[in-house]
Every structure is written in C-alpha cells, then in structure tokens.
Amino acid sequence: MSHSRKASRVSVSKSSAQTKDISVDVLVIGAGPTGLGAAKRLNQITSFSDNWPQNGPSWLILDSNETPGGLASTDVTPEGFLYDVGGHVIFSHYKYFDDCINEALPKDDDWYTHQRISYVRYKGLWVPYPFQNNIAMLPKEDQIICMDGLIDAAMEHRVATTKPVDFDEHILRTMGEGIANAFMRPYNFKVWAVPTKKMQCAWLGERVAAPNVKATAKNIILNRTAGNWGPNATFRFPARDGTGGIWIAVANTLPKEKTRFGGDNNVExxxxxxxxxxxRDGTTINYKKLVNTMAVDALVEAMGDKSLINMASGLYFSSTHVIGVGLRGERPERIGDKCWLYFPEDNCPFYRATIFSNYSPYNQPQSDVKLATQSLGDGSKPSSTDKKSGPYWSIMLEVSESSMKPVDQETLMAECIQGLVNTEMIKPTDEIVSTYHRRFDHGYPTPALEREGVLTQLLPALKEQDIWSRGRFGSWRYEVGNQDHSFMLGVEAVDNIVNGAVELTLNYPDFVNGRRNEERRLVDGAQAFAAKN
Known part of the structure; x- marks a missing residue:
C-alpha cells in the first residue's frame, strides 16, 4: 500500500468568461466539523479499492463562509470578547478525532484542560449537576416530593412490560413526578422549545443520567452530593481563538487548492x-459522490425534489439565540470556577449560561485594554462613559425559539441581562462593557416522535442518488451531534464511499457512546464492532 501524497486531480475548464466547470470524484458541501472530517479523511487516503484510481478520488470542499467551522465557529466582538456560537467543549469518543485535532493544535500551551463544575439554579440555590442525582441539596420538602417520585418510578419499572412511548414517559419512569416537575419538564422545554411529550427517547443514551434510588437516599441521609457524571466531566478548550480556532487549524492542514470558502460558493x-x-457565481461542479453537511431540509429544497421535500417536512428543529455579556471587574467569588449552569425556572429566558472567561484568559480583552461602560446591570446608564482598563470577564447565554416558544428579538438582550440579575449571576451595579447577540435558524435538531420514520426513508433515498447527508443537521441525529461525533460522521461517510466500511456513528450511536472506553476509542472501530458481533 502506497502512502505517498499524490498530486491533485481536480479538473477545471472554463465554460464562459464568468463561470467554470469543475469535475471531482467527491464533493464535500460545508466546512464545519463534519465536512472537515470528510476532507481530512479524503486527504489522508492514498490507496483505494478497485472502484477508484490507485491514487484515490479527486475531491473538493466548499463553504459559503469565509472562515471554516460552521456551528462550531467563534465570533469576536468589537471590544475583543470571544463567543462560541453555542456551548462547545472538547471531549472525545474517538482516537482518530483526537489525533486530528492534536495534529492541528500540537503544543501543550494550545489547550486548557478543565474539570467540569456545573450547577442547576433552583429556588435561589446552586444544585450540583445532574439535578436528579443531587436532590440531597434541595429544600427538605422538595427532597420528600422528589424521593416519593423516585420510589414510585422504581416500583413501576419493576413491572413495566413496554418501552416508554415518549420522552415525558421516560422521565416519569426513571425519575418520577417530583423531579419531572421540578427540573426535567421545565428545563427541557426551555432547551428544545417543545414539550417533552412531543419528543421520542431513543436519542438519550449518555446524555441524561438515570438516578440510583439507593444512592440518592444515602446521599440525602448523609447530606452529600453525588460524584461527577458524564463523558464531559473532563474537557479541553483551546487557549486562543475559541472553539472556532480548532477548525481553522484543521482546515489549514488541507491543501488550499482543494478548498473553496466564501460567499460565491453558496449552493444554489x-x-x-x-x-x-x-x-451562486455560476460555477458548475460535477461530482460522482456528494458528502452534504448543510441541513438536509435545505438540501432537498436545493434539489427541488418534491417527494423528498415532503418527506423532510416531518423533521423539526428549534432556533438558538446566543447572547454574550462582557463585564468589567475581577471574576466574582460567587462565580468561582463554574463552567456552565442550567436554568429551569421562568425568572430568566436562557436555559444555559457559560462562564466563557473561565475557559481561557484569552476569551476576553486583557486588563490593559480600556473600554467604556455601556450600561449597568440594572439597565441604567453609567455615571461616566470614559474608557477605563479591566480586568474583564464574560458570560455566554443560550435561548431557544420555536413556534411553540416565540422570542422577541428586540427585547431579548434586556430580558437576558435582567435574568442574570434575577439569578444573582451579576449585580445591578456591575459594569457591562460589551454585548453580543446572534440568532441561528437551525439550532437544535429536535428528536421528535416523527424523526425516525423520516430519517429511515430520507437518508437511504439520498444515498441511492450518491448523496451522503451527514452532520448535526445533515443527518439530524442529536445523539451524535457533538464535535467529535460530527467530525467522525464525515470521516466514516468517506470510508463508506471508498471501501464500503460501516458508518458506526450514524447507524450505531449507542455503540460509539458506550461506556467501555477501550471499545469506543479503538483506531479501527469497524473491526471492533465486527468482533463484538
């Protein structure tokens, strides 16, 4: 097997003064984590099966944005505050993913490693995350209500002979009515912008902790918290340039002649x-195989296929507003080393807050930068608008939107700042020096009850036409929508195109999210799966 790099075989011919015809074997649409995973794999492969020339398929990746990263990119405010376009941290189920991002950012000082410190705001208290494992921290009357529900749920689980029909029933069966009403129902409505009864539960996997009744009772008696839980209990974050810096660095490892970024590359x-x-600029790209990472509902609209458009109409999503608030002053003691925080109650519009300045000291301007105070925490004007030095810290908020949960964009910033005061995240006298607001039409791919019926028809129908639609919205599976999952969806799509390899992440999410680390992090996951079965 040859491992030497072959010359590019992308062919370009001018068809007019303004347009070009380009021909490639594999075209990748979108330069978010999924598209970059596909391009990275295409760039690495140098020997193929009989379906391809010996030096592999020609390929091209395009994106209408100048900067790669997609929904994992990072914005910078005029004042110098960084905000990811959503709550992103790096934790991994795959060695391949680790190797690729470590190649892109190889130095020790490229990264910070954090232990997750997360809480739920509930009745003026900070309850350690996950809420359902830490009801020992609730007021006594709430402990009783939640424990009663847990016991009822455990007894019901013993005799249940059917699976839950929706997410709401899953919550009741595993946690009971008390925890459902105190946290799970209100919080999940704030996240998904749909009621839990309209969501299925096949997506849950490792994302929702199931409480242990005996352990919970013991913690209540001993008045202690549960241990840290979940795959992101330890996570990494890039020192500079935010999460988007990772994907810029990954894109920089690709041959420039095989990338097309910018507005003219919008797919019409x-x-x-x-x-x-x-x-958009009239260029025609001829392909043999297409890896699509734009939202699959947008893809079928671009195809103009009425049957597929009708099929995709059964997929639902919520929009996301990302709000940033930059403040002057030392990081308050009440904030400490908190990472991200959850807000199920209605005294604030946001469902999650991230103390973004805690991830890296470079996520905000340095102390010697002088900025004017724009307003105080209570919305009043400052006594002086003279520019002053720092230090600075920042909070990033997320707010969901749907037809069932509308948002007034004109008042949202003020409502969020008031919510920060209501939850004691900031004080009325705190100096706000920067604000940020960006709305994403496709924020969360909703695991609605109809989802599986749609995807089991739509994705194969596209593949029959040589289109592999993958990614957070390309394949619409939230349970494999983290950065590592998304990257590997692109990698595995290419391996399937080239040699027919099994796409584990798309088809077997429970396997890749499994608990046995030695299985899920093998270099050749397909071999591990074959051996297991």
Whole structure:
C-alpha cells in the first residue's frame, strides 16, 4: 500500500468568461466539523479499492463562509470578547478525532484542560449537576416530593412490560413526578422549545443520567452530593481563538487548492440526476459522490425534489439565540470556577449560561485594554462613559425559539441581562462593557416522535442518488451531534464511499457512546464492532 501524497486531480475548464466547470470524484458541501472530517479523511487516503484510481478520488470542499467551522465557529466582538456560537467543549469518543485535532493544535500551551463544575439554579440555590442525582441539596420538602417520585418510578419499572412511548414517559419512569416537575419538564422545554411529550427517547443514551434510588437516599441521609457524571466531566478548550480556532487549524492542514470558502460558493442548486452542483457565481461542479453537511431540509429544497421535500417536512428543529455579556471587574467569588449552569425556572429566558472567561484568559480583552461602560446591570446608564482598563470577564447565554416558544428579538438582550440579575449571576451595579447577540435558524435538531420514520426513508433515498447527508443537521441525529461525533460522521461517510466500511456513528450511536472506553476509542472501530458481533 502506497502512502505517498499524490498530486491533485481536480479538473477545471472554463465554460464562459464568468463561470467554470469543475469535475471531482467527491464533493464535500460545508466546512464545519463534519465536512472537515470528510476532507481530512479524503486527504489522508492514498490507496483505494478497485472502484477508484490507485491514487484515490479527486475531491473538493466548499463553504459559503469565509472562515471554516460552521456551528462550531467563534465570533469576536468589537471590544475583543470571544463567543462560541453555542456551548462547545472538547471531549472525545474517538482516537482518530483526537489525533486530528492534536495534529492541528500540537503544543501543550494550545489547550486548557478543565474539570467540569456545573450547577442547576433552583429556588435561589446552586444544585450540583445532574439535578436528579443531587436532590440531597434541595429544600427538605422538595427532597420528600422528589424521593416519593423516585420510589414510585422504581416500583413501576419493576413491572413495566413496554418501552416508554415518549420522552415525558421516560422521565416519569426513571425519575418520577417530583423531579419531572421540578427540573426535567421545565428545563427541557426551555432547551428544545417543545414539550417533552412531543419528543421520542431513543436519542438519550449518555446524555441524561438515570438516578440510583439507593444512592440518592444515602446521599440525602448523609447530606452529600453525588460524584461527577458524564463523558464531559473532563474537557479541553483551546487557549486562543475559541472553539472556532480548532477548525481553522484543521482546515489549514488541507491543501488550499482543494478548498473553496466564501460567499460565491453558496449552493444554489443540486441536480442529483446529473450529479451537478450550481454555485451562486455560476460555477458548475460535477461530482460522482456528494458528502452534504448543510441541513438536509435545505438540501432537498436545493434539489427541488418534491417527494423528498415532503418527506423532510416531518423533521423539526428549534432556533438558538446566543447572547454574550462582557463585564468589567475581577471574576466574582460567587462565580468561582463554574463552567456552565442550567436554568429551569421562568425568572430568566436562557436555559444555559457559560462562564466563557473561565475557559481561557484569552476569551476576553486583557486588563490593559480600556473600554467604556455601556450600561449597568440594572439597565441604567453609567455615571461616566470614559474608557477605563479591566480586568474583564464574560458570560455566554443560550435561548431557544420555536413556534411553540416565540422570542422577541428586540427585547431579548434586556430580558437576558435582567435574568442574570434575577439569578444573582451579576449585580445591578456591575459594569457591562460589551454585548453580543446572534440568532441561528437551525439550532437544535429536535428528536421528535416523527424523526425516525423520516430519517429511515430520507437518508437511504439520498444515498441511492450518491448523496451522503451527514452532520448535526445533515443527518439530524442529536445523539451524535457533538464535535467529535460530527467530525467522525464525515470521516466514516468517506470510508463508506471508498471501501464500503460501516458508518458506526450514524447507524450505531449507542455503540460509539458506550461506556467501555477501550471499545469506543479503538483506531479501527469497524473491526471492533465486527468482533463484538
């Protein structure tokens, strides 16, 4: 097997003064983690099966944004505060993913490693996350209500002969009515912007902790918290440039001649029958295989296929507003080393707050930068607008939106700042020096009751037309929507195209999210799966 790098075989021919025809074997649409995973794998492969020339398929990756990263990118405010476009941290189920990002950011000082410190705000208290494992920290009357529900749920579970029909029933069966009403129902509505009765529960996996009744009772008696839980209990974060810096660095490991980024590369039409993609500037790209990472509902609209458009109409999503608030002053003691925090109650519009300045000292301006105070925490004007030095710290908030949960964009910033005061995250006298607001139409792919019925038809129908639609919204599976999952969806799509390898992440999410670390982090996961079965 040859491992030497071969020359690019992308062919380009001018069809007019303004447009070009490009022909490649594999076209990748989108330069978020999934698209970059596909491109990275294409760039690494140098020997193939009989389906391809010996030096592998020609390929191209394109994105309408100038900067790669997609929904894992990072914005910078005029004042110098960094905000990821959502709550992102690095934890991994795959050695391949680790190797690729470590190649892109190889130095020790490229990263910070954190132990997750997360809480739920409840009745003026900070309850350690996950809430359902830490009811020992609740007021006594709430402990009783939650414990009664847990016992009822455990007894019901012993005799249940059917699976839960929806997420709400799953919550009741595993946690009971008390925890459902105190946290799970209100919090999940704030996140998903749909009631839990309209969501299925096949997506849960490692994302929702199931409480242990005996351990919970023991913790209540001993008045102690549960231990840290979940795959992100320890996580990494890049020292500079936010999460988006990771994907810029990964993109920089690819050959420049095989990347097309910028507004003219917006996809206007996908002609699946002719295997052509038409770009905004008139360029036609001929392909044999297409790896699509834009939202699958947008893809089928670009294809103009009425049957697929009708099929995709059964997929639901919520929009996300990301709010940033930059403040002057030392990090308050009440904030400490907190990472991200959950808010189920209605005294604030946001469901999650991230203390973004705690992730890296470079996520905000340095102390010697002088900034004017824009307003105080209570919304009043400052006594002086003279520019003053720091230090600075920052909070990033997330707010969901849907037809069932509308948002007034004009008042949202003020409502969020008031929510920070209501939850004692900031004080009325705190100096706000910077604000940030960005809305993402496709924020969360909702695991609605109808989802599986749609995906089991839509994704194979696209694949029959040589389109592998993958990624957070490309394949619409939230349970494999983290950065590592998304990257590997692209990698595994390419391996499936090239040699027919099993796409583990797409088809077997419970396996890749499994508890046995030695299985899920093998270099060759497909071999591990075959051996296991």
């Amino acid at each position: 039409k996908v002609d699946a029958k002719a295997h052509k993609v038409i770009l």
